[in-house]
Amino acid sequence: MKSPEILASEHIATTRRYFLRLGAGTVAGLAIPDVWAAGNIDHPALVKAMSKLQYLTADKDFRYVGRIKPRISEMSDSERKAAGLTRDSWSLEVIVDSDSKARVRKPMTKKDNTALTFDQLLEIGKTKAVSFLQVMTCNNVADPLGMGWWEGVPLRDILWKTDPDEKVRRVFYHGFHRDDPKWMFRSSLSINRILEDPPGDQPVILCYKLNGEWLSPDRGGPVRMLVPGAYGFKSVKWLKEIKLTSNHLNNDTYAEKGNDVDSQMKTFARILNWKEKVKSGKAIPLTGVVQCGASGLSRVQFWLKPKSESWPSEDRYFDAAPWKDAEILPAPDDDWGDLPKVKSLPEIRHQTGADGKPVTWPLRNTIVHYAALLTNVPEGDYEIRVRTIDANGIAQPMPRPFRKSGDNAIQQMKLSVGN
Numbered sequence: 001m002k003s004p005e006i007l008a009s010e011h012i013a014t015t016r017r018y019f020l021r022l023g024a025g026t027v028a029g030l031a032i033p034d035v036w037a038a039g040n041i042d043h044p045a046l047v048k049a050m051s052k053l054q055y056l057t058a059d060k061d062f063r064y065v066g067r068i069k070p071r072i073s074e075m076s077d078s079e080r081k082a083a084g085l086t087r088d089s090w091s092l093e094v095i096v097d098s099d100s101k102a103r104v105r106k107p108m109t110k111k112d113n114t115a116l117t118f119d120q121l122l123e124i125g126k127t128k129a130v131s132f133l134q135v136m137t138c139n140n141v142a143d144p145l146g147m148g149w150w151e152g153v154p155l156r157d158i159l160w161k162t163d164p165d166e167k168v169r170r171v172f173y174h175g176f177h178r179d180d181p182k183w184m185f186r187s188s189l190s191i192n193r194i195l196e197d198p199p200g201d202q203p204v205i206l207c208y209k210l211n212g213e214w215l216s217p218d219r220g221g222p223v224r225m226l227v228p229g230a231y232g233f234k235s236v237k238w239l240k241e242i243k244l245t246s247n248h249l250n251n252d253t254y255a256e257k258g259n260d261v262d263s264q265m266k267t268f269a270r271i272l273n274w275k276e277k278v279k280s281g282k283a284i285p286l287t288g289v290v291q292c293g294a295s296g297l298s299r300v301q302f303w304l305k306p307k308s309e310s311w312p313s314e315d316r317y318f319d320a321a322p323w324k325d326a327e328i329l330p331a332p333d334d335d336w337g338d339l340p341k342v343k344s345l346p347e348i349r350h351q352t353g354a355d356g357k358p359v360t361w362p363l364r365n366t367i368v369h370y371a372a373l374l375t376n377v378p379e380g381d382y383e384i385r386v387r388t389i390d391a392n393g394i395a396q397p398m399p400r401p402f403r404k405s406g407d408n409a410i411q412q413m414k415l416s417v418g419n
């Protein structure tokens with residue numbers, strides 16, 4: 001359960017620059033989160049702590065979502081090997097759904113010794129591998145689970161090897177589940193999404209690396225599906241089997257409990273590092289993270305409302321409130337992080353140029369940080385809220401306020417200013 005704290009620490013590296021720009025005079029006497037509490041931004045211990053902070057989330061610091069018990073990470077190496085969940089034992093079967101009219105002329109099966117091995121996947125990767133930045137978010141969890149730089153082979157390059165016929169309409173896939181239906185986690189995609197990427201979009205990949213290192217067991221290693229722009233449930237972990245089908249229907253496990261399984265990522269803001277009690281007379285820093293979804297991001301806003309002030313219930317999304325703009329922070333320039341393998345980023349199609357710098361900012365389907373400084377807040381009790389305005393000018397939680405296609409409710413925190 002690290003995610004909010006980890007995300008909080010990771011965004012300090014970028015927010016630091018914002019507060020530095022405000023000048024040392026402003027910084028002295030700030031009521032700031034613990035890590036800043038020395039009151040002196042140049043304090044060596046503080047500088048050292050902040051220099052370790054990063055934009056990307058280390059594999060071990062992602063928040064884990066997975067229903068199988070015991071966890072794959074709790075198995076011994078030999079158990080994982082027996083289950084085909086190590087790089088030397090893994091293989092992928094690509095077959096037709098038994099109810100399907102679709103056919104593949106060259107199925108990949110264990111029985112015929114044609115299942116795809118990890119080495120074969122890497123071999124294909126030598127010419128076909130792609131990587132891209134994407135945030136991992138569960139549509140039912142308010143904070144993103146982690147921010148990753150993922151690498152793998154486009155799924156279409158594997159599917160074409162099976163020589164499928166034109167009756168294929170959907171691709172069904174599920175993760176390792178000890179052959180127990182209770183742990184089964186299924187998802188699916190239209191064949192079209194796999195075969196072709198709209199301009200600016202990344203391909204669906206068979207993913208084996210995160211932040212330059214092999215995927216860990218908790219992250220779905222050795223190989224997981226990674227679906228660009230989709231919520232986490234499409235990115236099935238411990239992938240072992242793919243079925244091509246003429247079926248046109250969605251078979252996702254996540255269709256249960258009312259989830260909308262066709263949802264693209266939404267744009268929304270979260271508050272991080274908030275202190276609910278602040279001494280009067282001190283400036284109050286507000287920082288946080290935005291998931292930049294399908295409709296992009298133009299502004300991040302906040303609103304401080306005295307607790308006693310009532311608000312008309314018909315204005316359920318507070319459209320008439322006196323929102324103020326926060327600052328959207330720039331891309332980390334030279335410090336994507338000192339994760340073991342990520343000092344800098346390579347050229348990534350649609351995301352970075354030859355110098356590894358983002359071609360636009362923020363990037364869709366990634367996070368971005370924001371900051372604002374609240375000054376002269378009179379003593380009293382307040383509620384603070386943040387929201388995004390997407391690139392189409394639409395304020396959160398519109399245009400898609402329904403929770404089961406992604407939790408993007410406007411976040412509210414308490415603030416009490418006193419002695």
Ligand SMILES: Nc1nc2c(c(=O)[nH]1)N[C@H]1C(S)=C(S)[C@@H](COP(=O)(O)O)O[C@H]1N2
Pocket residue numbers: 062063064065066067068136137138139145146174175176185218219220231232233234235236237238
């Ligand atoms: N095999 C399998 N894959 C799975 C799941 C699961 O339960 N089993 N959970 C999914 C859900 S709901 C989410 S949100 C993401 C979370 O990915 P993470 O644990 O790497 O953060 O994994 C997805 N992949």
Ligand SMILES: [Mo]
Pocket residue numbers: 065137138139140232233
């Ligand atoms: Mo999820």
